[in-house]
Amino acid sequence: MMKKTLVLLIVFLVSGLFGLYSALADELSGSAILSQVDKNLQPQSYEMYRKLINVEPDGSKKEFVLYSVKKGQDKMVALFLSPASEKGRSTLRLGDNMWLYIPNVGKPIRITSLQSVVGGVFNNSDILRLDYSTEYDAKSITQEGDTYLLELKAKTNAIAYDSLKMWVDVKSVLPTTIECYAASGMLIKTLYYKNTKDFGDGLVRPSVLETDSPLYKGYKSVMIYAKVQKKDLADEVFSLNYLARVDELR
Amino acid sequence: MYHRMIFRILVSFALVASSAVAQEEFSFDLEEFEKKSLEWGGYTEIKLEHARVNQNSAFALLDSYGDSRSSLDRFTATLQLDGNYKKEIVSFNWLVQAYGRLDQVQWVDEASIFEAYASIKPTPLASIDLGKKAFKWGKGYAWNPVGFINRTKDPNNPEESLEGYIVAELDLIKSFSGPLQTMALTTVLLPVGDNINEDFGKSDNLNLAAKLYLLYQNVDIDFLLYTGNSRTTRYGFDFSTNLATNFEIHGEIAHVPKQSQKILNSDGSVETREIADTSYLLGLRYLTENDITTIIEYYHNDDGYTNQELNQFFELVDDADDLFTQTGDDSLYDKAASISQGSYGGTQVGRNYLYAKITQKEPFDLLYFIPGVTTIINLDDESFSLTPEAVYTGFTNWELRLRYSLLVGSSFTDFGEKQNKNKLELRVRYFF
Numbered sequence: 236m237m238k239k240t241l242v243l244l245i246v247f248l249v250s251g252l253f254g255l256y257s258a259l260a261d262e263l264s265g266s267a268i269l270s271q272v273d274k275n276l277q278p279q280s281y282e283m284y285r286k287l288i289n290v291e292p293d294g295s296k297k298e299f300v301l302y303s304v305k306k307g308q309d310k311m312v313a314l315f316l317s318p319a320s321e322k323g324r325s326t327l328r329l330g331d332n333m334w335l336y337i338p339n340v341g342k343p344i345r346i347t348s349l350q351s352v353v354g355g356v357f358n359n360s361d362i363l364r365l366d367y368s369t370e371y372d373a374k375s376i377t378q379e380g381d382t383y384l385l386e387l388k389a390k391t392n393a394i395a396y397d398s399l400k401m402w403v404d405v406k407s408v409l410p411t412t413i414e415c416y417a418a419s420g421m422l423i424k425t426l427y428y429k430n431t432k433d434f435g436d437g438l439v440r441p442s443v444l445e446t447d448s449p450l451y452k453g454y455k456s457v458m459i460y461a462k463v464q465k466k467d468l469a470d471e472v473f474s475l476n477y478l479a480r481v482d483e484l485r
Numbered sequence: 486m487y488h489r490m491i492f493r494i495l496v497s498f499a500l501v502a503s504s505a506v507a508q509e510e511f512s513f514d515l516e517e518f519e520k521k522s523l524e525w526g527g528y529t530e531i532k533l534e535h536a537r538v539n540q541n542s543a544f545a546l547l548d549s550y551g552d553s554r555s556s557l558d559r560f561t562a563t564l565q566l567d568g569n570y571k572k573e574i575v576s577f578n579w580l581v582q583a584y585g586r587l588d589q590v591q592w593v594d595e596a597s598i599f600e601a602y603a604s605i606k607p608t609p610l611a612s613i614d615l616g617k618k619a620f621k622w623g624k625g626y627a628w629n630p631v632g633f634i635n636r637t638k639d640p641n642n643p644e645e646s647l648e649g650y651i652v653a654e655l656d657l658i659k660s661f662s663g664p665l666q667t668m669a670l671t672t673v674l675l676p677v678g679d680n681i682n683e684d685f686g687k688s689d690n691l692n693l694a695a696k697l698y699l700l701y702q703n704v705d706i707d708f709l710l711y712t713g714n715s716r717t718t719r720y721g722f723d724f725s726t727n728l729a730t731n732f733e734i735h736g737e738i739a740h741v742p743k744q745s746q747k748i749l750n751s752d753g754s755v756e757t758r759e760i761a762d763t764s765y766l767l768g769l770r771y772l773t774e775n776d777i778t779t780i781i782e783y784y785h786n787d788d789g790y791t792n793q794e795l796n797q798f799f800e801l802v803d804d805a806d807d808l809f810t811q812t813g814d815d816s817l818y819d820k821a822a823s824i825s826q827g828s829y830g831g832t833q834v835g836r837n838y839l840y841a842k843i844t845q846k847e848p849f850d851l852l853y854f855i856p857g858v859t860t861i862i863n864l865d866d867e868s869f870s871l872t873p874e875a876v877y878t879g880f881t882n883w884e885l886r887l888r889y890s891l892l893v894g895s896s897f898t899d900f901g902e903k904q905n906k907n908k909l910e911l912r913v914r915y916f917f
Contacts, residue, residue: 289852297853318881319917329700331703337644339646340644344626345705345726345733347770392730453850459513461515469610473660474667476658476671
């Protein structure tokens with residue numbers, strides 16, 4: 236009887252330890268893959284050009300062109316180059332802080348991540364997106380054929396989306412589809428990474444990001460990336476006083 | 486076999502066509518966005534206004550010496566041009582505006598240089614600006630008590646361009662890691678003399694304004710100072726921070742230890758009194774899940790007039806009208822007009838105001854359509870303005886705005902004595 240109890244106890248402890256180990260392994264590999272996704276999507280300090288296209292249900296489009304620079308994990312600034320009605324507007328993100336500078340208004344105003352300065356399905360946090368691993372923790376990882384499915388949870392409630400489901404290509408370790416959820420569990424939008432392209436200097440990543448949302452039925456927004464390249468930037472570039480001068484970085 | 490071949494050709498054609506569409510959809514030609522030394526843009530605008538005049542109000546009487554129209558139709562055409570020319574670390578920047586305005590009474594036109602200044606930027610940490618430049622200091626949306634070198638903005642159109650002052654400005658920025666993320670010091674020298682910034686204050690003086698900005702633990706903080714002999718010395722502080730991703734708060738406080746103010750006494754005499762005032766503003770911006778943005782601001786204007794002081798001015802205009810109607814003597818009208826200028830005739834001259842603006846982005850899935858409503862309430866006499874509006878930006882580079890303003894208040898109240906009862910306005914702006 237005593238022997239049987241001892242065996243059961245050992246089995247219980249071993250399986251408990253194994254479970255704990257496997258959970259830790261999942262978490263480790265999930266966060267490692269998330270960090271790799273970030274590394275594969277962009278260099279640490281870089282500039283890029285993006286075209287945003289809002290497509291309406293009747294097929295009509297509105298286009299915006301942005302120049303952006305990013306440094307480290309939490310500093311990013313974007314400047315509108317087109318259309319003329321938006322030209323000169325710039326948005327700055329420092330961690331959870333976001334500001335919008337409109338030339339006519341002449342001073343930066345704080346904005347929120349869920350707002351959209353361009354209308355359409357992309358909001359400010361999509362346009363000024365920080366590294367995924369800066370904002371989210373990997374809660375679980377499963378492999379489905381040649382795809383990983385990562386379940387991500389926002390690190391704080393200051394993040395635009397409470398949780399993400401991210402499908403990652405096993406071979407390239409690049410995201411293919413991301414579903415963004417509110418804290419209530421409601422699906423806010425789905426992002427699709429497409430058209431992988433060689434940007435030079437070893438950077439091979441998707442050149443198109445599409446999104447749709449159940450909140451905007453029939454609407455679609457597309458972001459096209461160009462000239463994504465490393466650039467050395469001073470920290471002072473990411474400050475309110477510099478916002479009116481971002482164009483000088485080009 | 487023949488049918489299969491045709492089918493294959495059709496499928497191939499469809500694939501090529503769809504690929505061409507995809508290519509077209511995702512095309513991005515960077516060439517047209519290459520950086521150029523000379524860049525310019527601007528907008529042209531037409532504005533149509535129909536106003537119903539509050540004929541018995543103090544400001545309608547004062548404007549026409551008792552012979553006010555019942556309504557006014559106005560057409561305004563505006564052209565604004567901005568641009569810059571860059572050569573290495575030096576750039577020249579400009580912003581000019583010209584307008585022509587026609588109504589049943591007169592034609593007015595004016596061209597102004599709002600800004601024209603040279604910038605020298607040797608490093609991202611420092612810049613020097615010399616020339617005419619506009620400043621918009623402060624965190625408030627409708628009012629800025631700490632805007633010591635700002636032009637006064639119109640709370641009904643706070644986002645419009647304003648004329649600058651001729652200045653020399655030095656801007657220094659430093660970033661840090663830690664709770665203090667950014668520190669920036671802006672120092673402005675503002676001379677006043679013959680043909681230079683004459684409308685700023687007393688002539689033949691060199692004035693200094695400075696702003697120290699800190700981003701400390703996710704809070705924007707400014708300490709502001711103005712000193713010089715053109716205006717009296719003043720001190721300010723403002724802040725802004727997000728309490729949640731959808732909830733921002735801001736505030737300003739300005740202290741002026743000594744200030745002179747024109748005041749109309751109960752015996753009809755006018756004197757200039759010395760006061761010390763502390764004005765402040767508290768505001769918030771809140772975004773709901775269904776994209777409704779609310780901006781609310783409370784403003785205490787410490788150098789504003791009390792209800793009783795405003796009443797004395799309105800009574801003077803009333804007496805001026807009686808005298809003019811009965812005898813043709815316009816001396817009291819002249820006196821009231823002179824007192825009105827730069828004091829009682831300002832946009833908001835009371836002591837306590839509440840501003841609220843509520844806008845909803847793209848309701849009913851209507852992209853680029855933003856309806857909203859704005860109210861400004863004088864909390865002391867409970868008169869107010871109410872302005873519903875709708876903005877549409879769906880056509881690239883066009884902005885259409887339809888706005889209706891209603892001014893509500895009994896006799897001898899702030900909004901009850903404004904010139905108009907209501908106004909309908911259509912503004913069409915094209916950017917290029």
